[in-house]
Amino acid sequence: MNSEPQRKPVSVNTLKRFKDKQEKFACLTAYDYSSAHVVSARGVDVILVGDSLGMVVQGHDSSLPVTIDDVAYHTRCVNRGNRGAFVIADLPFMSYYSELKSLENAAVLMREGAQMVKLEGGAWLADSTRLLVRHGIPVCAHMGLTPQSINHLGGYRVQGRDPQKAQEMIDEAVILQDAGADLILLECVPLALGRKITERLVVPVIGIGAGPHTDGQIMVLHDMLGLFPGRPAKFVKNFLQGQSNGVQGAVADYVEAVKAGAFPAPEHCYE
Ligand code: KIV
Numbered sequence: 001m002n003s004e005p006q007r008k009p010v011s012v013n014t015l016k017r018f019k020d021k022q023e024k025f026a027c028l029t030a031y032d033y034s035s036a037h038v039v040s041a042r043g044v045d046v047i048l049v050g051d052s053l054g055m056v057v058q059g060h061d062s063s064l065p066v067t068i069d070d071v072a073y074h075t076r077c078v079n080r081g082n083r084g085a086f087v088i089a090d091l092p093f094m095s096y097y098s099e100l101k102s103l104e105n106a107a108v109l110m111r112e113g114a115q116m117v118k119l120e121g122g123a124w125l126a127d128s129t130r131l132l133v134r135h136g137i138p139v140c141a142h143m144g145l146t147p148q149s150i151n152h153l154g155g156y157r158v159q160g161r162d163p164q165k166a167q168e169m170i171d172e173a174v175i176l177q178d179a180g181a182d183l184i185l186l187e188c189v190p191l192a193l194g195r196k197i198t199e200r201l202v203v204p205v206i207g208i209g210a211g212p213h214t215d216g217q218i219m220v221l222h223d224m225l226g227l228f229p230g231r232p233a234k235f236v237k238n239f240l241q242g243q244s245n246g247v248q249g250a251v252a253d254y255v256e257a258v259k260a261g262a263f264p265a266p267e268h269c270y271e
Pocket of ligand 1: 029050051052185187208218
């Protein structure tokens with residue numbers, strides 16, 4: 001059923017090379033065959049099967065109701081459509097409450113075609129990270145605004161504005177890198193902090209609302225196509241608006257803008 005040719009597959013080494021050569025890379029979420037096919041064929045380097053599916057696909061208020069079976073199902077669908085992007089799948093809420101649980105659930109996602117798993121948190125994830133990496137499972141640590149902790153954080157707010165909290169985040173990112181994380185995702189932090197963490201780490205950093213200096217950028221597909229109802233966050237840009245080549249053109253323009261360093265622009269960033 002796949003109509004586009006497979007491109008040279010992106011691996012964890014490709015992402016590291018992007019960082020070393022200071023080349024920006026583009027990431028998007030995808031949750032099904034068709035979206036995975038479009039985004040990978042239009043040059044997106046990384047597909048995230050994000051637990052944002054709880055909101056944009058299932059219509060919940062948060063990502064908390066998403067289960068490991070949900071992410072496994074969507075990873076399977078994405079895997080059929082993918083044309084060579086690197087696939088990361090989210091370990092959802094309460095699926096990594098112990099090291100053993102993280103290993104068991106990560107194995108489920110890897111068997112469905114994920115090439116890396118993403119966990120939300122800081123230094124407390126170091127032991128799970130070490131265990132996963134020891135078993136050949138690459139890890140992305142999601143820091144800053146961590147939507148699975150929304151009830152604890154008290155809302156979708158910028159994180160790390162306070163200098164002490166910012167320093168803690170830098171230190172914890174280094175701990176996770178040292179534990180073996182191959183990628184860090186930073187959500188909703190001031191651009192100066194996004195820059196500091198990116199410069200401090202040797203592993204690539206992906207940002208969403210983290211400014212223009214991170215090695216890669218990510219957006220939720222439904223946000224960049226203007227499909228999700230409600231007021232978009234500051235860091236969202238609708239690439240479908242004014243687009244003459246439809247969804248394919250929107251994705252291609254997003255990839256081009258990220259790689260050229262034109263997205264995010266100052267209006268998408270937190271000072
Ligand atoms: O679940 C998701 O889509 C994410 C993005 C917000 C990065 O984690």
